[in-house]
Amino acid sequence: WVPLGLQSLWMYHAQQLGFHVGLDGDHPYESPAIQWLWLGRPTAFEMLGDDAGTWWITALPNPLVWYASVIAAGFLLFHLGRRLDRRAGFLLLGIAAGYLPWLAFPDRTIFFFYAIVFLPFLVIGLAYALQLAVGPSRAPRAPERAATRPSAAPADAAARLEEDVAAAVPRVRSRLAPADDAERRAAAWATIAVLVVASIAVFAWFLPVAYGIPLPEPQIRLRYWPPSWP
Secondary structure (H helix, E strand, C coil): CCCHHHHHHHHHHHHHHHHHHCCCCCCCCCCCHHHHHHCCCCEEEEEEEECCEEEEEEECCCHHHHHHHHHHHHHHHHHHHHHCCHHHHHHHHHHHHHHHHHHCCCCCCCCHHHHHHCHHHHHHHHHHHHHHHHCCCCCCCCCCCCCCCCCCCHHHHHHHHHHHHHHHHHHHHHHHHHHHHHHHHHHHHHHHHHHHHHHHHHHHHCHHHHHCCCECHHHHHHCCCCCCCC
C-alpha cells in the first residue's frame, strides 16, 4: 500500500546510511568529531615542494575565530537556559544538527572539513554573543504617566499615586544605570575591536596555508604549531 516512489526514497536513504555508517577505513587525516572543538586534526589537501619553496594546503579555519565561536556557543547555551532566547535556540539547533550526529559514530572514518555544515551557525553565534555583550544602545524608556483626572475621589488619588511610583522607579534606575552601562558597552566594543584586528592578523599569518603560497619549509612549519596538524 506504500507508493513505489516512497519505497524507493526510503531504500535510497537506507543504502546511503548503511554505506556511510560502515565506512571505517583508516586514513592519515581522519578526525573524530570530538576533536573538532579544539582543531585536533585539520584535513590536508595538498603538500608539494620544489625549488620555489614548499606549499601546504589545509582545511584550517581561522583559529581565533573558531575558538571564540566555540566559547560563544557555550555562552549561548547558558543564555538560552536563563532567558529562553529563540534566536540563541535557533543558532544552537543549527550547530547541534550539524555536529552532534557525528558523535554517534566514533569508529566511522570522519574528517574535520565536515564541520563546514554548521560553521555558519557557529560564526553567527559568535556575532550574536558579542551583540548581547554590547547590549541595547539606550536605557529602557519610562512608561508614560496617565493624564491627571480632575476627580478627587480617594480611589482616584490612590491610583494616581501608584502610577506616579511606577513612573518614578524607572527614572531613578535610568539615572543610576548610564555610567555602569556605558563602561560595560565600552569594554564590549573594545573586546570586539581587539577580536577583529587579531582575527585579521591571524588570517594573514595563515594565508599561505589557505592559498598554497610557496614559502621555505621552516616558515611553513611555523603555521603548523600543534604536532597533530602536519
